[in-house]
Amino acid sequence: MAASGASSKRFGGLGQWWGVLAGALLIAAWINSAAGPPVVIALSVAVLLWCFFQAPVTCGAPVRGRTDGCRNNASGLLLGCHIRQHRWQKLKMLFLRRQVREFCAGLFSDGKATIVTLAGLGSFVSGLVALVPGVIVN
Numbered sequence: 001m002a003a004s005g006a007s008s009k010r011f012g013g014l015g016q017w018w019g020v021l022a023g024a025l026l027i028a029a030w031i032n033s034a035a036g037p038p039v040v041i042a043l044s045v046a047v048l049l050w051c052f053f054q055a056p057v058t059c060g061a062p063v064r065g066r067t068d069g070c071r072n073n074a075s076g077l078l079l080g081c082h083i084r085q086h087r088w089q090k091l092k093m094l095f096l097r098r099q100v101r102e103f104c105a106g107l108f109s110d111g112k113a114t115i116v117t118l119a120g121l122g123s124f125v126s127g128l129v130a131l132v133p134g135v136i137v138n
């Protein structure tokens with residue numbers, strides 16, 4: 001009983017990365033043209049939402065006395081960790097012009113953040129291309 005509980009917990013950790021799986025499906029949908037734009041758009045939106053609000057990245061909110069910022073797990077590139085002051089920190093940075101550069105630097109602050117950022121950019125471009133008629137020549 002205890003063992004099965006532990007393994008389901010481990011699966012829960014992997015489950016946080018479902019966006020990467022959706023990203024792989026998105027690439028497959030692009031390669032296999034039979035999937036069609038609706039599938040590509042749906043997967044693009046799913047991956048984008050995952051990157052923004054669910055991806056397991058590091059919080060990175062400024063913390064007094066630490067140069068690398070908060071190291072807690074955050075949910076998504078736009079949200080911070082469970083600490084209330086950090087929760088909307090990154091969204092706020094996007095609206096303060098002086099901090100947008102800092103926000104962008106945070107997108108590539110470590111390996112995890114870079115993967116999530118690239119997945120987000122890729123799905124954004126793919127969704128855009130699938131939505132604009134005439135870009136894809138069939």
Ligand SMILES: [Zn+2]
Nearest residue numbers: 059070081086
């Ligand atoms: Zn934090």
